[in-house]
Amino acid sequence: MINKVVLVTGANSGIGLALCERLLGSQDAEGLHLCLACRNMRRAHAARSALLGAHPAAQVTLLQMDTSSISSVLSAARELQLRFNRLDYVYLNAGIMPNPQFDLKAFFRGLFSSSVITMFATGEGILTQKDGVTPDGLQEVFATNLFGHFLLVRELEPLICQPGQTSQLIWTSSSNARRSAFSVEDVQHRKGSEPYSSSKYASDLLSLAINTRYNKLGLYSSVICPGFVMTNLTYGILPSFPAFLWTLLMPLLWLIRVFTNTFTLTPYNGAEALVWLFNQKPERLDPRAKYHSLTSVLGHSYTQPRQVSPITLSTFRCASNDVAPFFLILFPDGCRLGHVTGAL
Numbered sequence: 001m002i003n004k005v006v007l008v009t010g011a012n013s014g015i016g017l018a019l020c021e022r023l024l025g026s027q028d029a030e031g032l033h034l035c036l037a038c039r040n041m042r043r044a045h046a047a048r049s050a051l052l053g054a055h056p057a058a059q060v061t062l063l064q065m066d067t068s069s070i071s072s073v074l075s076a077a078r079e080l081q082l083r084f085n086r087l088d089y090v091y092l093n094a095g096i097m098p099n100p101q102f103d104l105k106a107f108f109r110g111l112f113s114s115s116v117i118t119m120f121a122t123g124e125g126i127l128t129q130k131d132g133v134t135p136d137g138l139q140e141v142f143a144t145n146l147f148g149h150f151l152l153v154r155e156l157e158p159l160i161c162q163p164g165q166t167s168q169l170i171w172t173s174s175s176n177a178r179r180s181a182f183s184v185e186d187v188q189h190r191k192g193s194e195p196y197s198s199s200k201y202a203s204d205l206l207s208l209a210i211n212t213r214y215n216k217l218g219l220y221s222s223v224i225c226p227g228f229v230m231t232n233l234t235y236g237i238l239p240s241f242p243a244f245l246w247t248l249l250m251p252l253l254w255l256i257r258v259f260t261n262t263f264t265l266t267p268y269n270g271a272e273a274l275v276w277l278f279n280q281k282p283e284r285l286d287p288r289a290k291y292h293s294l295t296s297v298l299g300h301s302y303t304q305p306r307q308v309s310p311i312t313l314s315t316f317r318c319a320s321n322d323v324a325p326f327f328l329i330l331f332p333d334g335c336r337l338g339h340v341t342g343a344l
């Protein structure tokens with residue numbers, strides 16, 4: 001019998017896969033149906049086999065979905081409506097940081113400055129990216145990390161906004177999300193060099209705006225920060241740095257935990273806040289909090305809500321106003337997706 005249906009995007013590796021493993025290993029796993037939404041079906045099958053290897057009785061299904069493609073998201077949403085009559089949790093986790101450029105000079109300058117801890121906790125000032133354009137004509141980072149997910153939410157309304165039932169949206173945001181990287185004049189960050197930071201900040205805003213509109217319909221949205229986690233995404237930041245060198249550096253990385261508890265490092269620890277939210281009553285959560293996965297010096301992982309910074313708060317106050325033009329700019333002429341703009 002199915003008690004809860006959980007959809008996870010980007011579930012075939014890293015934090016998304018660790019979340020699936022942890023949910024299946026938990027006490028509430030009985031009656032859980034996990035649906036892994038992935039763009040690459042070969043990797044999706046490998047992830048499913050690994051999960052079933054450890055939990056042979058688990059209910060794990062796959063769904064092909066490329067969050068950067070409008071048609072793929074639309075057909076995945078249609079398929080979900082055929083397969084399920086409700087969704088209890090939707091983890092909006094898929095994300096990319098393409099062509100990252102690591103500024104070594106800024107890194108060494110940062111090491112000897114007063115902002116060294118912020119640099120390690122957020123990656124601020126040392127990372128930029130080169131974005132691309134999708135076949136739909138959207139910026140790749142924005143489309144993958146944010147817009148595809150928002151479109152999915154809109155299309156899934158019949159499954160997640162049901163009378164007498166609550167559903168949770170949980171976004172994997174980042175400590176790299178920065179208000180100053182986001183501009184309503186350039187919503188997809190076409191002209192800037194930090195599309196990743198911008199898209200994550202936009203997801204924080206969007207989550208707040210979704211709460212404003214959808215809480216009355218029983219839909220609740222939260223954002224989490226997984227900390228700094230060793231995954232394919234982070235290995236890509238220093239591509240000339242082979243994985244075994246990262247392994248050699250592990251003692252140093254553990255040592256850095258003395259100064260910042262954001263060095264969660266393993267996908268298991270990074271998924272902490274995602275698992276914690278699974279066990280919360282969403283009505284009791286603070287919509288302005290960001291839930292951080294943190295790990296202590298001794299390796300103990302825990303979740304802590306942190307109020308968004310004062311600069312962010314002032315923007316949050318007018319989030320609904322901010323996000324509406326955000327989609328109007330994207331779809332000015334009411335095309336196939338014009339209804340999206342009506343959401344906020």
Ligand SMILES: NC(=O)C1=CN([C@@H]2O[C@H](COP(=O)(O)OP(=O)(O)OC[C@H]3O[C@@H](n4cnc5c(N)ncnc54)[C@H](OP(=O)(O)O)[C@@H]3O)[C@@H](O)[C@H]2O)C=CC1
Pocket residue numbers: 009010011012013014015016037038039040043065066067068069093094095096144172173174175225226227228229230231232233234
């Ligand atoms: N690692 C870290 O330190 C941090 C990560 N995050 C966020 O955590 C999330 C998970 O990343 P992480 O586990 O680190 O990295 P991974 O690269 O291991 O996981 C990213 C997942 O997203 C999937 N994905 C990427 N693009 C698409 C797409 N267009 N359509 C569908 N799925 C896609 C990937 O699939 P595929 O295998 O096909 O590439 C993969 O399953 C991301 O949103 C990331 O921004 C946030 C803060 C810190």
Ligand SMILES: CC(C)CCC[C@@H](C)[C@H]1CC[C@H]2C3=C(CC[C@]12C)[C@@]1(C)CCC(=O)C[C@@H]1CC3
Pocket residue numbers: 119120121122123126127173174175176227228234237238249252253
């Ligand atoms: C070699 C080590 C002693 C030091 C590693 C330095 C940097 C590569 C990392 C320090 C903080 C990291 C970080 C991220 C990437 C790698 C670092 C910059 C992220 C930006 C990755 C993606 C996120 O969403 C947030 C991370 C914050 C911390």
